[in-house]
Amino acid sequence: MYKLLLVVALFGCALAAPLNDDTITKFLANQDTDGTYAYDVEQSSGLHIQEEGQSGHYARGSFGYISPEGTPVQLFYTADEFGFHPQSDLLPTPPPIPEAILRSIQYIQEHPTPEELADRAVRAQQI
Helix, strand or coil, X not given: CHHHHHHHHHHHHHHHCCCCCCCEEEEEEEECCCCEXXXXXXXXXXXXXXXEEECCCEEEEEEEEECCCXXXXXEEEEEECCEEEEECCCCXXXXXXXXXXXXXXXXXXXXXXXXXXXXXXXXXXXX
């Protein structure tokens, strides 16, 4: 899965890069027999990709480049048994939950249905 992510990221960056004499200025890679790996790649265009992890278990890395508009793009991520977790100032964020919805959720939590009370009783016995 991580190798596919790397290939997709490299392909996407290659498509985004202008057609010029962009050369690799740094290429470091390490793969150990226990499945741990690390790589670090930089190009003269400003593209840089870095990742470390253990195959099939987790990965931690980042990539960055300069957009066609001249904006630096930087993304950090982790990937593990809980999924892919990107972090970047350029990622969209959801709007805040409206106050009326928050009050509705609070009311539902404070006034459970008979079915919810029965479910809570069953769950309490399971612990």
